[in-house]
Amino acid sequence: MRKPDTLERLYLDFDGFFASVEQQARPYLRDKPVGVVPFEGVETTAIIAASKEAKKMGVKSVMSVKEAKRLCPSLLLVPQSPDLYRRAHHALLAEINAVIPVDAVKSIDELTCRLDTEQRNFPEKLSQAIKSRLAENIGPYISCSIGFAPNRHLAKIACKQDKPNGTTIWHPHQIPDVLYPLPFSDIPGIGRRMERRLIQKGVLDMRDLLNLQPKQMRKLWNNVTGERLWYALHGFDIQTPPSDRGMIGHSRVLPPEARTLKAAEPIARMLLIKAARRLRNQQYYAGLLYVSCRTFQAHYSQKLSLPDVCDDQAFLSALKKLWQKFSTLIPKHETLSQLSVSLSNLHKASERQLDLLLLNDENRQQWENVTRAVDHLNARYGKSLITLGSWQPPSGGNLGGKIAYTRIPAQEDFW
Numbered sequence: 125m126r127k128p129d130t131l132e133r134l135y136l137d138f139d140g141f142f143a144s145v146e147q148q149a150r151p152y153l154r155d156k157p158v159g160v161v162p163f164e165g166v167e168t169t170a171i172i173a174a175s176k177e178a179k180k181m182g183v184k185s186v187m188s189v190k191e192a193k194r195l196c197p198s199l200l201l202v203p204q205s206p207d208l209y210r211r212a213h214h215a216l217l218a219e220i221n222a223v224i225p226v227d228a229v230k231s232i233d234e235l236t237c238r239l240d241t242e243q244r245n246f247p248e249k250l251s252q253a254i255k256s257r258l259a260e261n262i263g264p265y266i267s268c269s270i271g272f273a274p275n276r277h278l279a280k281i282a283c284k285q286d287k288p289n290g291t292t293i294w295h296p297h298q299i300p301d302v303l304y305p306l307p308f309s310d311i312p313g314i315g316r317r318m319e320r321r322l323i324q325k326g327v328l329d330m331r332d333l334l335n336l337q338p339k340q341m342r343k344l345w346n347n348v349t350g351e352r353l354w355y356a357l358h359g360f361d362i363q364t365p366p367s368d369r370g371m372i373g374h375s376r377v378l379p380p381e382a383r384t385l386k387a388a389e390p391i392a393r394m395l396l397i398k399a400a401r402r403l404r405n406q407q408y409y410a411g412l413l414y415v416s417c418r419t420f421q422a423h424y425s426q427k428l429s430l431p432d433v434c435d436d437q438a439f440l441s442a443l444k445k446l447w448q449k450f451s452t453l454i455p456k457h458e459t460l461s462q463l464s465v466s467l468s469n470l471h472k473a474s475e476r477q478l479d480l481l482l483l484n485d486e487n488r489q490q491w492e493n494v495t496r497a498v499d500h501l502n503a504r505y506g507k508s509l510i511t512l513g514s515w516q517p518p519s520g521g522n523l524g525g526k527i528a529y530t531r532i533p534a535q536e537d538f539w
């Protein structure tokens with residue numbers, strides 16, 4: 125594996141993107157604490173972006189409006205304007221492209237570029253050129269933070285270190301020392317669950333983590349991701365693999381009382397809800413639902429294409445359609461024996477985020493918000509407390525938490 129000996133990557137992240145676009149577009153919001161919310165006039169919703177003035181008062185994304193108002197009574201609430209953000213995204217991208225070619229757009233407000241020789245030697249100059257061009261041609265209220273590093277992963281971490289409007293440069297000889305003081309939460313690839321696991325295993329801070337060997341990281345993560353992260357954090361040029369997952373699914377042998385299409389449908393729904401929960405946990409969206417039904421005589425399967433979705437409402441209505449097809453397909457006298465449900469054509473949420481705003485699909489977004497709230501409550505109480513529609517586990521329980529060689533089940537598979 126190659127270990128670059130110069131800066132090679134730039135990572136750029138706009139500061140409080142939605143809120144600063146609002147401030148740029150609507151002068152009455154400038155220099156004021158602004159919270160962008162999903163819908164107008166709803167006090168029970170959450171902040172999806174906060175201006176830097178609001179952040180100074182402690183307002184954060186995902187905070188409830190009630191809490192945000194308590195911290196910052198003068199907070200101005202603005203309903204989101206996805207079309208405005210989409211247009212701002214394209215305009216900003218065009219300006220950046222005039223300074224340096226954009227290598228990959230990571231989300232609506234994040235992107236990365238490769239540096240040429242001149243740019244490697246003068247990163248401050250490049251950062252200044254991008255920032256002044258954006259300020260002059262788009263406006264000074266939309267600012268960005270930029271990180272430079274030998275690889276993309278490190279550049280991304282660097283870019284978050286000096287927000288807002290910062291520039292952070294990490295040369296190869298400073299790696300990994302600059303990472304020692306950082307909290308785990310600053311490292312993409314270490315989620316809250318992983319952080320708990322690390323602490324349990326006696327890896328208490330970044331210094332402990334960086335002193336491990338690649339094989340030890342692999343073991344901690346239970347897969348190659350840990351090892352890849354080691355190389356990334358130690359400054360190696362490591363390419364992220366393309367979306368690697370094939371599918372996420374569950375199957376179950378049917379208990380005797382559930383061997384008709386009608387009786388098996390609630391089980392199919394539960395298998396699907398479980399698969400969808402795993403999908404969201406791993407931050408994927410699915411483009412295909414596949415259901416197969418085994419009877420003692422034959423094997424029937426049906427699939428349905430979906431616009432990349434992740435919410436239960438979309439999956440369950442697709443399942444309903446497939447189920448209607450099965451009822452015309454499977455002869456009445458046949459007895460069902462096994463069901464399997466899977467989601468495939470998977471895309472990472474980070475890729476999808478952009479499409480979502482480009483499509484401006486508000487109804488979908490609302491369902492995603494609902495589903496996320498449901499996941500959050502279920503995770504909090506450690507069981508399937510809330511689901512869309514009924515939830516009646518079949519006799520024998522254990523709806524999809526079986527042990528497979530290819531996958532260690534997650535705790536929530538057993539809910």
Ligand SMILES: [Mg+2]
Binds near residue numbers: 138141233
């Ligand atoms: Mg941002």
